[in-house]
Amino acid sequence: MLQLTYIREKKDEAIERLAIKNFDAKPILEQVLELDNDRRKTQNELDAILNEANVLAKQVGELYKAGKKAEGDDLKNKSAALKESSKKLEEQLASIEKQQHTLLVQVPNTPSTKVPKGKTPEDNENVYQEGEIPKLPEGSKPHWDLAAKYDLIDFELGVKLTGAGFPVYKGKMARLQRALINFFLDRATAAGYLEIQPPIMVNAASGYATGQLPDKEGQMYHSTIDDLYLIPTAEVPITNIYRDVILKAEQLPIKNCGYTPCFRREAGSYGAHVRGLNRLHQFDKVEIVQVAHPDKSYETLEDMRNYVAGLLRDLELPFRILKLCGGDMSFASALTYDFETYSAAQEKWLEVSSVSNFETFQSNRLKLRFKEGDGKPVLAHTLNGSALALPRIVATMLENNQTPEGIKVPKVLVPYCGFELIN
RNA sequence: GGAGAAAUGGCAGAGUGGUCGAUUGCGGCAGUCUUGAAAACUGUUGAAGGUAACACUUCCGGGGGUUCGAAUCCCUCUUUCUCCGCCA
DSSP states (O other): OOOOHHHHHHHHHHHHHHHHHTTTOHHHHHHHHHHHHHHHHHHHHHHHHHHHHHHHHHHHEEEEEEEETHHHHHHHHHHHHHHHHHHHHHHHHHHHHHHHHHHHHSSSOOOOOTTTSSGGGGGSEEEEEEEEOOOOOOOOOOOOHHHTTTTOEHHHHHHTOOTTOOOOEEEHHHHHHHHHHHHHHHHHHHHTTOOEEEEEEEEEHHHHHOOOEEEEEEEEEEEOOTTTEEOOSSSHHHHTTTEEEEEEEESSSSSEEEEEEEEEOTTTSSSGGGGGTTSSSSSEEEEEEEEEOTTTTHHHHHHHHHHHHHHHEEEEEEEEEEEGGGGGGGOOOOOEEEEEEEEEETTTTEEEEEEEEEEEOOOOOOOOTEOOSOEEEEEEEEEHHHHHHHHHHHHHHHTEEEETTTEEGGGHHHHHHSSSEOO
């Protein structure tokens, strides 16, 4: 959610920047400001009346104490009249605030000045590429065929147990999943991230604070009996740790990481391009989250970008980094880097990580602030990134590393899984 | 799941209808003393809205109510603790 003071002071800048996200903010922001004027006017009126009522109430008390009952009763009647108008104004104020909030939550975050213009993924800027695109020999297979050939992943069994998009990993593949999770967590802790094991169900308040609710309600699995949601990413519980928190400036930056399964309903996305591991309802991911000082958050973003690049390098996967254009960015992000690995048998790039700076967009809703000395609390910046999501890494790994003898395991994972070859 | 108790500022903990945004202690910050530190002493120390700055308003777990007036009384929800039951 954008900050009201920002809209008030820099409306034109906000409109201009939101245009890069192809969002026409003018009408909605003007309405917000109009409501803001109403809000302040109403608040002032209400405050004046409440003040009068407070003064009267005190006087009534004093008069009764002094034994002047008749005069006290007189003031009481006066006070009762004030109450009616204050009640009316309170209702009015609440309604204005609600309208304003409804509008505000519809406005996406303003993109950073570094964000390229554009509408579709084709307009994303390819800022970096590394690693050789492997040339696979004749007869190479996509990962779903390899999974079947070596009995690694059973998609049909998942359908029997749960439904489509809930695969069953078996034997060496299950072990490899575990190895990847441990490898990612070890790397993150070595880089200074505190490991967190959060709940994988959250309440509605958490969903609202990180922005999954209300607009993406349909994307989450919802246990209606207890009104809890299965998390779509560890970002939700880990970021919500800092909901309604005022930190000290010295505590920044805060670096947390966590492994969780992630659940996504992904309603309405079916077809050939989601075959195999490409898109699942349940998958595993290690997430990194940082809370940063506003002056440092873009440095932090570059750190996180380099960190993720290092993971892919160590896994020996060819990858590229895209700076997302305005049209392809998420609602809440100010700047996003997407990481894609090249899946040689499918002959396409697969998104494996997304690293973003949200600036104050999340912290405004979270009320996540920090204090410098005796200063006023200031909103902190939040950032997060996948480091990494497993399924597409596995897909790329299986396809790119296939040999006639079997599938080679990257060296860094061998100590974690205890084998060099899947056959 | 059943019975009882509780929820107050960073923490501990007073406050049961009137001047309480709240006694006090600890912690934090500033100062005095000291070469410096500690100790001691003095002062200061929540958040939101609002204002040029004041003023003013709101907040004592959340929501609602009674009253001229609520941290204090009532209703309701949530959470925590104790006992019992069940259980990995």
